[in-house]
Amino acid sequence: MTFFDLARKNAWRKPLRTLLLMVCIAVAFLIYGLAASFVAGAQGAAGASDELLGVMSATGRTQPLPMALMPRIAADPEVAAVGYMTRMRGFIEVEKNVVAVSAVDPGLLMSVNGKELGLTADLVDAIGQARENVLVGRALADAQGWTAGQRIAVTTFDIAKQDGSRDWRFEIAGIFEGENASTDTYFMIGRYDYVNAVRARGKDTVDAFIVRPQASAVPDLAAHIDQLFANSAAPTRTQSEKQFLEAFLRQYADIGMIVNLVTGAAFVTVLMIVVNTMVFAVRERLFEIGVLKTLGFSQTRIVALILGETLFVFAIGGGCGLALAKLATVFAGPNLGLVFSPLVFAKALAILLVLGFATGALPALNAIRTPIINAFRSR
Amino acid sequence: MTQHIAQEPYIALKGISKAYNIGGQAVPIFSGLDLCIPHGDFVAVMGPSGSGKSTLLNMLAGIDRPDAGSLRIGASHLDQMGEAARSSWRAHHMGIVFQFYNLLPILTAAENVELPLLLKPLSRRERRIRVERVLDLVGLGGRERQYPGVMSGGQQQRVGIARAIVCDPGLLLCDEPTGDLDRKSADEILEMLCFLNRQLGKTIVMVTHDPQAALHAKRTLHLDKGDFVEERRAA
Numbered sequence: 043m044t045f046f047d048l049a050r051k052n053a054w055r056k057p058l059r060t061l062l063l064m065v066c067i068a069v070a071f072l073i074y075g076l077a078a079s080f081v082a083g084a085q086g087a088a089g090a091s092d093e094l095l096g097v098m099s100a101t102g103r104t105q106p107l108p109m110a111l112m113p114r115i116a117a118d119p120e121v122a123a124v125g126y127m128t129r130m131r132g133f134i135e136v137e138k139n140v141v142a143v144s145a146v147d148p149g150l151l152m153s154v155n156g157k158e159l160g161l162t163a164d165l166v167d168a169i170g171q172a173r174e175n176v177l178v179g180r181a182l183a184d185a186q187g188w189t190a191g192q193r194i195a196v197t198t199f200d201i202a203k204q205d206g207s208r209d210w211r212f213e214i215a216g217i218f219e220g221e222n223a224s225t226d227t228y229f230m231i232g233r234y235d236y237v238n239a240v241r242a243r244g245k246d247t248v249d250a251f252i253v254r255p256q257a258s259a260v261p262d263l264a265a266h267i268d269q270l271f272a273n274s275a276a277p278t279r280t281q282s283e284k285q286f287l288e289a290f291l292r293q294y295a296d297i298g299m300i301v302n303l304v305t306g307a308a309f310v311t312v313l314m315i316v317v318n319t320m321v322f323a324v325r326e327r328l329f330e331i332g333v334l335k336t337l338g339f340s341q342t343r344i345v346a347l348i349l350g351e352t353l354f355v356f357a358i359g360g361g362c363g364l365a366l367a368k369l370a371t372v373f374a375g376p377n378l379g380l381v382f383s384p385l386v387f388a389k390a391l392a393i394l395l396v397l398g399f400a401t402g403a404l405p406a407l408n409a410i411r412t413p414i415i416n417a418f419r420s421r
Numbered sequence: 422m423t424q425h426i427a428q429e430p431y432i433a434l435k436g437i438s439k440a441y442n443i444g445g446q447a448v449p450i451f452s453g454l455d456l457c458i459p460h461g462d463f464v465a466v467m468g469p470s471g472s473g474k475s476t477l478l479n480m481l482a483g484i485d486r487p488d489a490g491s492l493r494i495g496a497s498h499l500d501q502m503g504e505a506a507r508s509s510w511r512a513h514h515m516g517i518v519f520q521f522y523n524l525l526p527i528l529t530a531a532e533n534v535e536l537p538l539l540l541k542p543l544s545r546r547e548r549r550i551r552v553e554r555v556l557d558l559v560g561l562g563g564r565e566r567q568y569p570g571v572m573s574g575g576q577q578q579r580v581g582i583a584r585a586i587v588c589d590p591g592l593l594l595c596d597e598p599t600g601d602l603d604r605k606s607a608d609e610i611l612e613m614l615c616f617l618n619r620q621l622g623k624t625i626v627m628v629t630h631d632p633q634a635a636l637h638a639k640r641t642l643h644l645d646k647g648d649f650v651e652e653r654r655a656a
């Protein structure tokens with residue numbers, strides 16, 4: 043027997059109770075793993091750099107900005123390149139099958155963001171051949187089973203054409219791969235000139251400008267750009283690409299916040315259940331802890347024993363939850379845009395440790411606060 | 422100098438006072454208690470319920486502290502030591518045997534005995550050898566894997582004794598070690614304590630209500646109204 047065996051045996055004292063705790067922790071970490079993978083994958087946040095800046099309307103993310111701002115941004119000596127985009131959300135055939143089309147100037151996008159998206163000169167050339175050409179991201183192409191050369195129809199939710207229809211026909215000119223696995227490629231790139239010419243409203247506006255700063259640019263370039271338009275008719279709000287992508291690239295609700303709330307609620311619930319159970323589990327054996335103290339177990343060892351026990355329960359429960367989440371991302375990941383990145387894993391481990399210590403702390407404190415003579419009286 | 426220390430009593434209590442706060446009032450248990458126990462002694466402590474026998478034992482075990490007075494065991498002044506130091510002292514110098522055995526039900530006999538060894542820098546193998554040796558000594562060889570729940574009271578108390586001596590402490594404290602046992606088992610346990618005292622030189626302080634049990638000790642102290650009356654000294 044070792045010290046760890048003792049903690050383990052204590053944990054398994056009531057197998058059903060321990061199993062239920064582990065299941066409850068596993069579910070919480072499964073939720074966390076899936077949600078965090080979704081955020082990392084769907085929003086491309088894992089692959090997003092802090093380098094790029096997104097310029098949007100200060101009045102609201104869905105408010106367009108006039109195209110006319112572009113030259114003034116480009117004129118700033120701190121700015122290396124500027125692109126722009128209008129985001130169309132729509133679906134393929136059934137409303138559940140949501141896709142997003144970023145209408146851009148491919149050449150400008152290439153100079154700003156080409157490397158991250160995995161754009162090549164050939165791809166830019168290909169989309170340039172016809173107005174209705176699009177480039178499709180790898181994740182989206184795989185999910186829909188599309189190949190280059192195929193014709194597709196997107197029904198947009200928001201942007202209507204001049205003829206009142208919301209059906210847009212595109213031809214796939216190529217597929218972009220993204221720089222690495224965590225790059226968001228679950229969208230397609232269309233041509234702004236085409237979309238802008240055909241759409242009924244919002245002509246010559248964009249949803250955002252994308253700015254690549256000079257390597258030597260001042261850190262507060264974002265504030266500097268917003269300053270330019272502060273008192274104009276179209277005040278702006280500039281953020282790094284990371285913030286920008288999370289907030290905007292897919293115009294869902296604020297997924298990050300919802301995910302945080304849901305997982306936060308799950309963790310708080312787990313925390314309360316486990317703390318409560320552990321407090322009782324330890325109270326039940328204050329007497330035995332008193333015995334250990336008479337045998338010469340120090341306060342530190344008693345604390346370590348109880349923390350070891352909670353960490354053991356968390357390690358197994360959390361490990362199972364994360365393993366399930368990882369499995370889910372492997373099997374369903376590309377379709378759902380789930381990326382179980384090392385960062386997600388590291389965060390989960392950190393949460394696991396913090397929760398394990400936090401739940402062990404209160405019962406451990408109770409245990410060491412009880413003097414041995416009182417422990418003997420609890421019989 | 423060494424000569425002088427060797428002649429000093431092993432356990433020395435001087436002017437011990439202890440009061441408990443019961444219902445907001447300080448109720449004195451001891452006021453100015455003195456006691457000397459030489460090396461290798463076997464002392465039975467008797468007295469009416471509530472006379473402070475367990476309190477005394479707790480103080481000797483470094484579990485409870487006197488309010489005033491000095492308490493020395495060997496070279497350790499327990500009254501001046503902090504919690505951590507007393508805890509480490511317990512691990513090295515003292516074994517305790519309880520009336521209700523106080524074994525951990527989730528551990529086997531061998532694991533219960535091994536518990537105090539976890540506090541020592543011993544390898545797994547060394548620990549196993551020691552556990553086997555003391556279990557043999559108390560006559561439980563072959564029952565290593567049994568759980569306390571399936572053992573008789575006498576057998577459980579043997580495990581308790583094995584656990585108390587596995588670290589080879591100089592001092593053995595027993596709080597009514599036979600209080601829960603039938604006559605035959607009780608006598609076996611008492612024989613075992615005598616053996617530990619005579620053959621292995623353990624100093625033993627045993628609290629008991631049983632005059633027959635007290636007969637096994639070298640001397641019996643009667644505790645009443647916070648002071649000792651020596652009752653009997655073995656020839």
Ligand SMILES: Nc1ncnc2c1ncn2[C@@H]1O[C@H](COP(=O)(O)OP(=O)(O)OP(=O)(O)O)[C@@H](O)[C@H]1O
Binds near residue numbers: 468471473475476
């Ligand atoms: N932690 C404590 N808090 C308050 N009072 C205590 C505490 N411990 C002991 N006492 C009181 O001190 C007195 C002596 O208790 P102790 O347990 O030492 O008696 P005892 O001689 O061992 O009795 P018994 O033979 O019943 O075991 C009792 O009146 C008891 O109520």
Ligand SMILES: [Mg+2]
Binds near residue numbers: 474475476
């Ligand atoms: Mg008592």
